[in-house]
Amino acid sequence: MSNSSAPFQLRQAALPVYLPTLLFTAGEAAFIPIVPVIAQNVGANLATAGLVAGMLTLGIVIGDIPSGWIIARIGERMAMLWSTLIALIGGGLALAATNPFILGLGIFFIGLATSAFALARHAFLTTFVPFEYRARALSTLGGMFRAGAVMGPFLSAAVLAVTHTPLAAFWIMVIFTLGTGAVLLFMPDPEKTFGRAERMRDSTGHQVTSGELEVEQETIGLFSTIKKNWRVLARLGGASALVMALRSGRTVIFPLWAVSIGIKDSDTALIIGLATAIDFLLFFSSGQIMDKWGRLASIVPSMMVMSSALFVLSVSHDVSTNVFWFVATAFLFAVGNGIGSGILLTLASDLADKRNPAPFLGAWRFITDSGAALAPMGIAAITAALSLALASAITGVAGLVGVIMMLIYVPRFLPRNK
Known part of the structure; x- marks a missing residue:
């Protein structure tokens, strides 16, 4: 200061x-x-x-x-x-x-x-x-x-x-x-x-x-902090890494999908820009939801909506209206992401030692960023071995696993009276 x-x-x-x-x-x-x-x-x-x-x-x-x-x-x-x-x-x-x-x-x-x-x-x-x-x-x-x-x-x-x-x-x-x-x-x-x-x-x-x-x-001391806090980082940190995997997966899956169904590059940028604008318009709502109804009221619907968007996208590739479904799922994913804005930083702040939060926050960021980094590699591997549609669906499943982990571990590590 x-x-x-x-x-x-x-x-x-x-x-x-x-x-x-x-x-x-x-x-x-x-x-x-x-x-x-x-x-x-x-x-x-x-x-x-x-x-x-x-x-x-x-x-x-x-x-x-x-x-x-x-x-x-x-x-x-x-x-x-x-x-x-x-x-x-x-x-x-x-x-x-x-x-x-x-x-x-x-x-x-x-x-x-x-x-x-x-x-x-x-x-x-x-x-x-x-x-x-x-x-x-x-x-x-x-x-x-x-x-x-x-x-x-x-x-x-x-x-x-x-x-x-x-x-x-x-x-x-x-x-x-x-x-x-x-x-x-x-x-x-x-x-x-x-x-x-x-x-x-x-x-x-x-x-x-x-x-x-x-x-x-x-x-x-990043790795010593991870070792010291491994219980919460493996559980809630792992769930949060899946949130980041979903978000990171969007930046890979949707542009790849646009290429695979023949959307022009300028149209792809426009659609993704509109989706990002929806996300931007909704980010204020996330904090209000968390403050009024708790952390789970934001993160669970957010992950469910994002996963649902990927599931719908995964079955739309070969239909005649695939461009419509591409736009619809991109916008739906943005809604889910928007209502979950700030949740990971909020969880990290809730969990960190108030006397010295920096080491925990650094470890948390490393864990969640690792989820974001691993997702594109997994998507690329699944696309190479199977198909982009299955990569989209499996990423959606990862989101549902994250929902289950959040439902189990948020009440355990962040009881209401804490």
Whole structure:
């Protein structure tokens, strides 16, 4: 936290955090729906295209491990700048790719950058935003992330409709990432805007800000924290990993499905953009549901709806109205995801030690991100061995397993009187 005597105003965070988040997220969201098309253009079959698309989440989960330590050493702003550089390298590799391996490597780099960027912006807010404003600041950050996720596919749809070039989606990503870097590079010194950041020493004697210390604690001793909390992480963490597997599976299954039934790439981006907009419009309802009726009232319907969407999708491939069912299930999945927004962060906050939550939150994020990373690989393997329809159905079954686990373990670990 900073020690400025001037009153804090939320708009002070617009330039250093909110605008970069909007730009970075929009750039990433622009190419995600188009990855299978680009992968097929460089020689991938449907299963390999799914694996290439999954490199993003794999990069995120690998990036979770060192990011906190790196941020504590170079600072929040420099970490975000380096993240934009790594993302640009990834975008350049994707644009120059002549085979699925290089394309996947580029997307993996973007995933690494995404992990570090997300953690650094969280650390920045922790350092410079007073505690009494922090919930509003983080809520606004979440809104910027969702707005970027909506903006990206719509931009991609418009540009692809004009250029008819799938790689244009990566050019959008590169341009927006350059914009992110420019904002971070030329913005005023944060300590002049917010006041001098208070510093303390971490366990190695290195001077860090409060935000840097928090994210460092999330990643230092990650595996010992997992071992210490294995009971709850294996049960509720495992159930939450299945939630993330469902969400991650959507970003692979729906674009692959669109390719397999012959939907144009610009139309795919438009449909996914509309679905993301539905998700965005519903995310406020999730918190109200949780506060009024409890955690299960949000997560169980959310997972049931998402799983149902995948089941319906799995039997619609060869029907004459398959495009209609693609759109309907994409929108239905978005409804389910929207009413479950924020549930995993809420569960993590409920379960973490209030005196020192960072290590548990880091372990929780690693477990749930692992679920997100493994899902595309499983989908690719099932698609290669069996079919995309069965991959969709099996992902839906995984969601139902998650529902059962939530029904068993939420009451056990989070009784109402806790």
